[in-house]
Amino acid sequence: MPLATLRRAARETVSGLPREFWWLWTSTLVNRLGAFVATFMALYLTLDRGYSASYAGLVASLHGLGGVVSSIGAGVMTDRLGRRPTLLIAQSGTAASVALLGFMHHPVAIAGVAFLVGMASNASRPAVQAMMADIVRPEDRVRAFSLNYWAINLGFAVSSMGAGFIAAYSYLAGFLIEAGMTAVCAVVVFLKLPESRPSLNKNAEEATDDVGLGTVLRDRRFMSVVGLSFLVALIFQQGSIGLPVAMGNAGFTPADYGMAIAVNGVLIVALQIPVTRFIQHRDPKRLLVVSSLLAGYGFGLTAFAGSVGLIALTVCVWTLGEMINAPTQTGLVVRLSPTRGRGRYQGMYTLSWSAAALVAPLMSGFVIDRFGTAWLWGLCAVVGTVAAIGYGALMRHLPAEEPTSPLGRVRQEGQEVGPSVG
Incomplete structure (x- = not known):
């Protein structure tokens, strides 16, 4: 593809989004640049501390349990208190708990603080996703979620390469760097991000109560999507749990x-x-089916990889599935969510990933200890197949997307837009 075409494609991808989005994007990038702990927790516990894979799985599961506990509460906070206060509370709590975790040595203390880290770090997800849905037009949401996901992985790529060498020098340094970077994110939110919640008056706030947790749980199509998201998340969790x-x-x-x-x-x-650009206007059902198969069989191929190079090739396969799945599924959740209940719906969707973070470590630790890694990779292929069949059966006659809220239209029409965050 000619360089001019690539430049035009990149410019079209980042243009037309509101300024608030780019500050939120910047906060995400800074946070992921310092995301060392989750990536290297299993290695820290097994290689540095000498614990078993089962104990490492238990600690990671407690981290996931913290996310399960906070998912619903954070979704309710996002609708009631607002997106900005929820983000500030979550990021400040994450910075404090991650720093504390680095100084814990007793196994019970490590497990307890890991639970707190899981609670705090997961609480920001419903607020981030609801804020993006508030401020970005429906036709731009898949693009916005993709760009945010791009920021997550740009930071992850840098932090993963650096964290391996930081861990060789000092795991404590990794904990403290992550705590500091998360604190910077809280400062960015405090200084640059206004509240985006559509409910701005008393009557609107009372109307928010019409969408309660019972409403979410009775939404059969949405809860089916949440269940399938859980299966896919079980697979992707193995990149940071089973694989290391x-x-x-x-x-x-x-x-x-x-x-x-x-x-x-x-x-x-x-x-x-x-x-x-390829997936933006394509059928989400086909995209989710294909992404589930790529995820399951990408990890399944790890059973045949005996070198770093071959493992990297399997990472390429399931990464393609991840690139397709993440923005498509997040956009689908927004599409199925009523405007006044976005926080609660996003909280339930986040719960699927938190529950997977709870179950996946126990599953992988048990399977590796009892049967070996080949069985774990085979199980990933089976789960990916089941998820693909489920998406194919459920993704029919999707409802039309809701129009942008009046608040979102005012923000997009009254403020400068574009990739600049200055």
């Missing part, structure tokens, strides 16, 4: 794992923009 433990057991170093998993972030940084 399996590579450690096979004699690979933390730096080897860091370089292999960095391929995930590098590919997303390089390809997310063209992939976004």
